[in-house]
Amino acid sequence: MTRGATPAGVDPANQVAVSRQIREMFGRVAPRYDFLNRLLSLRIDQYWRGVLVRKARPYLERPEARVLDLCCGTGDLVVALDRERKRLCGDAASAVTGADFSRPMLTEAGRKLVRKSRPMRLVEADAFDVPARAASFDLITIAWGFRNLADYDAGLREFARLAAPGGCLAILEFSQSTVPLVAPLFGFYFRHVLPRIGNAISGSGGAYSYLQNSVEKFLTPGQLSAAAQKAGFRRVETVSLSGGISVLHMCYK
Ligand SMILES: C[S@@+](CC[C@H](N)C(=O)[O-])C[C@H]1O[C@@H](n2cnc3c(N)ncnc32)[C@H](O)[C@@H]1O
Secondary structure, three states: OOOOOOOOOOOOOOHHHHHHHHHHHHHHHHHHHHHHHHHHHOOHHHHHHHHHHHHOHHHHOOOOOOEEEEOOOOOHHHHHHHHHHHHHHHHHOOOOEEEEOOHHHHHHHHHHHHHOOOOOOEEEOOOOOOOOOOOOEEEEEEEOOHHHOOOHHHHHHHHHHHEEEEEEEEEEEEOOOOOOOHHHHHHHHHHHHHHHHHHHHHOOOOHHHHHHHHHHHOOOHHHHHHHHHHHOOOEEEEEEEOOOOEEEEEEEO
């Protein structure tokens, strides 16, 4: 048994309440999400998404590959995946699907995809219960969404159901660096600077304190890899990014 997200003030065993709290919190931060992401990460978030996209090339270069970005938020990874597919396959590439359970986030994503003239397929869906048949996707991605799920094992079981044989689940998540110098410096920034700026600008109360807490309580890369294998992925490769601040888990089915 692994576990799931534990936002303050909610019984972690009550998964419906946990999910509701998380959905409402993201709904509140949606209008300022991109601005805060760029500001607080100094645009490193875009570099990390780029690493995921490069690792996923064996899937993206197949025009017929079915690609799903779960917990897509404002759609940055949908755009990055779609751009790479277009570069590799031209107009023959099928559109990337983005899914999220927060309507305000999807509204922001929709605006962005229209602005960038990208083919759009956005779905309002809970990651635990995606309205698609088993083995529907060759590549499933989830960037900084997995940590927020109310039950990690149940999420991984759903992703294993959705992934086609030979398919891949790419999870990009924050982690706790253990690298000397990076760990204390980033720890200080994450604990003392980021929540203050994030909470003040987002106007959302505690969303950015939750971010810091949720990363400190999250699974280690080893625990996540073991849970993915238990859920049905045969091999997991991890890539540590920027001194272990984020970790990419490539889970192959
Ligand atoms: C930190 S944001 C990440 C957004 C985006 N992937 C990115 O790269 O910036 C997390 C997103 O996960 C979504 N989310 C969290 N739990 C979810 C669930 N159970 N089902 C669907 N979406 C979920 C939230 O609504 C939010 O948009």
